[in-house]
Amino acid sequence: MTTLLMSSRHTEDDQALWRAAIGRGWTVVRAQGIRLPEIDDSEVVIYVETLFATTIARQIGCRLPDLPVEWLVQLPHAFRQREITLGTPGQARQLDRPSFVKPPNDKSFAARIFDSGASLPLEFEDDVAVLVAQPVLWETEFRCFCLDGSVQTLSPYLRSGAHAQETDYHASDIELREATRFAEQVLAATKSFTPRAVVIDVGQIAGKGWAVVEANAAWGSGIYGCDPDLVLDVIRHATIQPAQRGE
Incomplete structure (x- = not known):
């Protein structure tokens, strides 16, 4: 049982x-x-x-199983569509331009855009890992629960910054097909360093097209409008x- x-x-x-x-x-x-x-x-x-x-x-x-902290950085640029580096808050404090800063695999602090490195909170320890990304404008973002290289169920979660729950997680068939196809291309290209059961978030960047937002461990990810029964198949593995x- x-x-x-x-x-x-x-x-x-x-x-x-x-x-x-x-x-x-x-x-x-x-x-x-x-x-x-x-x-x-x-x-x-x-x-x-x-x-x-x-x-x-x-x-x-x-x-x-969790993802390598460098997972997003390892992606080919064609899948990221923006510059992303892995470093420490100490290194990020030297930045003199706006940057999106987030922890790689957890929610230890709220990810957001900082005006410069000087804006990073002082309580951030200088020796922990952070991802620093070029700020972009996401038009849509989709959560994909994936198993063995295939998307099992997916759902939009943000549209131009608004929570997709406001429209009951609606997405057109074309959007769902395109998101699925792109996510599965990413899975095929990263199978050597991606867990078999994983969550991949993908979306469309204004002026650039489809890109990976991030990847997360399936055992702790929110499901949004995904089919809960199919989500169980993924988190089981x-x-x-x-x-x-x-x-």
């Missing part, structure tokens, strides 16, 4: 996945921070916040079970 292990938060995403898991006959349990309930099933599928993920997985003998560790 299978257990879906979630955090104690009760967001729309969590509720949608809870209903999908119950529909499959899975057991659903919730962690309280890093404190876990008793779990009897042999397969545990984890869907929790990044802050607790590694500790929770370790307690049950599982592993949660984003938890490496103890018996799979040597595979």
